Structure formats: C-alpha cells, structure tokens
Amino acid sequence: MENEKKMPQCPVEMTLQLIGDKWKVLIIRDLMEGTKRFNELMRSVTGISQKVLTSHLRAMEKAGLVNRKVFAEVPPRVEYSLTETGLSLKPILDSMVAWGMHYKETLES
Amino acid sequence: MENEKKMPQCPVEMTLQLIGDKWKVLIIRDLMEGTKRFNELMRSVTGISQKVLTSHLRAMEKAGLVNRKVFAEVPPRVEYSLTETGLSLKPILDSMVAWGMHYKETLES
DNA sequence: CCGAATCCAAATAGATACTG
DNA sequence: CAGTATCTATTTGGATTCGG
Numbered sequence: 001m002e003n004e005k006k007m008p009q010c011p012v013e014m015t016l017q018l019i020g021d022k023w024k025v026l027i028i029r030d031l032m033e034g035t036k037r038f039n040e041l042m043r044s045v046t047g048i049s050q051k052v053l054t055s056h057l058r059a060m061e062k063a064g065l066v067n068r069k070v071f072a073e074v075p076p077r078v079e080y081s082l083t084e085t086g087l088s089l090k091p092i093l094d095s096m097v098a099w100g101m102h103y104k105e106t107l108e109s
Numbered sequence: 110m111e112n113e114k115k116m117p118q119c120p121v122e123m124t125l126q127l128i129g130d131k132w133k134v135l136i137i138r139d140l141m142e143g144t145k146r147f148n149e150l151m152r153s154v155t156g157i158s159q160k161v162l163t164s165h166l167r168a169m170e171k172a173g174l175v176n177r178k179v180f181a182e183v184p185p186r187v188e189y190s191l192t193e194t195g196l197s198l199k200p201i202l203d204s205m206v207a208w209g210m211h212y213k214e215t216l217e218s
Numbered sequence: 219c220c221g222a223a224t225c226c227a228a229a230t231a232g233a234t235a236c237t238g
Numbered sequence: 239c240a241g242t243a244t245c246t247a248t249t250t251g252g253a254t255t256c257g258g
Contacts, residue, residue: 007216011209012138012202018212020131023231029121038240049232054241064215075239076238085215092208093121095200100120103127106173106194107116132251147220158252163221184219185258 018063019089023048023056025096028082028089031066035081065089127172128198132157132165134205137191137198140175144190169195 008014019025023045030036030044041053057080060066065086071077082089117123128134132154139145139153150162166189169175174195180186191198 007213010138011206011213012134014209014213015205016131016134020134022125022129025121025125025129029119042240050241051233051243052231055231070240073239074238076241078240085212088211089208091204092201095204096124097120099198099201100123102197103194104116104120104123159221160223160253161251179220182219183258185221187220 015092018060018065019092021056023052024060025093027053027056027060028065028086029093031080031082031086032090032093035079038078038080041080060086124201127169127174128201130165132161133169134202136162136165136169137174137195138202140189140191140195141199141202144188147187147189150189174198 008017019028026045026048027041030041036044038053041057042048042050045053057066057068061068064083067081067083069079069081071079117126128137135154135157136150139150145153147162150166151157151159154162166175166177170177173192176190176192178188178190180188
C-alpha cells in the first residue's frame with residue numbers, strides 16, 4: 001500500500017498502481033459526490049474496515065488524489081475530498097458504470 | 110477467483126467483480142490487440158506466473174469475457190481472444206490509458 | 219505447449235482494544 | 239470522531255513438479 005514502486009512504462013499499469021484496487025475505486029466513487037467525513041465513508045463504502053479505509057486514504061492522499069482536511073474541533077472532524085487529479089478519474093468511473101450496467105443487462109437476457 | 114459472489118447493485122462493483130484485479134486488466138489490455146496463444150500472454154503480461162494466468166483466463170472465460178480455442182495438434186495450441194463483451198471493455202481501458210498518461214505528465218511537471 | 223496439482227510465501231484485510 | 243496498534247485470518251501469488 002505505502003510502497004514506492006518504480007514508474008511503469010504502460011499507462012494502464014500506471015493507473016492500476018494508483019487505483020488498481022477494489023477499495024480505492026469504491027472510495028473514489030463515493031468521493032465523486034463531494035466532500036465526506038471519515039465515518040460517512042465508512043458507511044458508504046460497504047464492508048470496509050476502519051484500518052483499511054485509513055490506509056487507503058493515506059495512500060491516495062500521498063498520490064495526490066485526495067485532500068484531507070482536519071478541523072481542530074471537539075469532537076474531531078476530518079473531511080476528505082478529491083483533488084483535481086482525483087476528479088479527473090471521472091471518465092474511468094463513468095465507463096465502469098456504463099459497462100457494469102450493460103453487463104448486467106446481458107446477464108438478464 | 111472462482112467464487113460465485115452475489116450480483117452487486119452498484120454497476121461499479123459489478124465491473125470490479127469481473128475485472129477489479131490488476132492481472133485481469135493487463136490480460137485484457139493485451140488481448141485487445143487480438144488473439145494470442147498462452148505463451149504469448151505469458152510473455153506480454155510481464156511478471157505473471159503460469160498458474161495465475163491460467164486461473165484468471167478460466168475465470169474470465171466463465172464470465173463470458175474471453176474465448177478459449179483449443180487446437181487438436183501436437184504440440185498443443187490454445188488461442189485466447191476477447192468475446193464481444195470483453196471487447197466492450199475498451200472504453201474503460203482507453204480511459205485508463207488516457208488518465209495514466211496525464212498523471213505521468215503531472216508528475217514530471 | 220499448455221496446464222493441473224501441490225505446497226509454501228507474501229500481501230492484504232478483518233477483529234479487537236485503546237486513545238487524543 | 240477519527241484514528242493507531244496488534245494480532246490473526248484470508249486471499250493471492252510464486253515455485254516446482256508432473257502429465258496429455
């Protein structure tokens with residue numbers, strides 16, 4: 001997760017290195033809707049554990065896909081949002097949505 | 110790999126269930142070029158092992174993404190190609206290529 | 219050549235308890 | 239609330255051997 005792999009030549013591998021992971025795509029899907037707090041993500045990304053959500057958010061923050069904003073309040077509040085780079089993943093998400101819907105239709109027919 | 114998970118509501122999860130896996134995306138990337146033999150895939154999908162390639166191809170065949178054609182020859186020949194459903198993944202691959210290239214540029218600047 | 223089978227290593231994820 | 243720290247379980251992948 002936190003490893004510094006060498007940069008692959010192939011752009012597909014480059015992309016996979018950053019989001020080639022089930023959880024990350026789901027986190028991005030939910031952040032596409034807008035800023036969310038940690039516990040909101042816990043709920044919307046069904047089945048993820050606290051530890052895994054945290055480590056993925058850290059990795060994506062490091063990769064420049066996600067912003068993390070901490071509010072000095074009690075109780076604490078931390079908001080996550082996509083950076084511009086993160087938002088630029090939208091075409092990938094959109095094509096996955098389109099394909100997933102199409103695939104389900106072919107199953108039903 | 111071979112498990113029968115229930116069909117998710119979210120189209121993104123549906124897609125991830127079928128190709129949400131580093132190796133599968135790379136195999137599809139290479140099959141987009143056209144029909145390939147087993148050993149060709151072994152070479153083009155850098156770093157994959159025989160076992161893993163085999164099991165992924167089986168899973169994708171079962172999912173209706175890949176055709177497997179066996180020739181009754183000596184030495185044996187097996188050719189893999191994408192089905193129409195597999196080919197329909199092209200927009201996802203394309204958007205991953207585009208994003209990966211864009212991301213690399215942002216790193217260099 | 220393609221691949222099944224076995225066994226083992228590594229990576230990833232979950233459960234639980236605790237804290238500023 | 240939003241984590242961190244452990245410890246364990248599961249999943250995934252690699253190495254090797256063998257066979258049609």
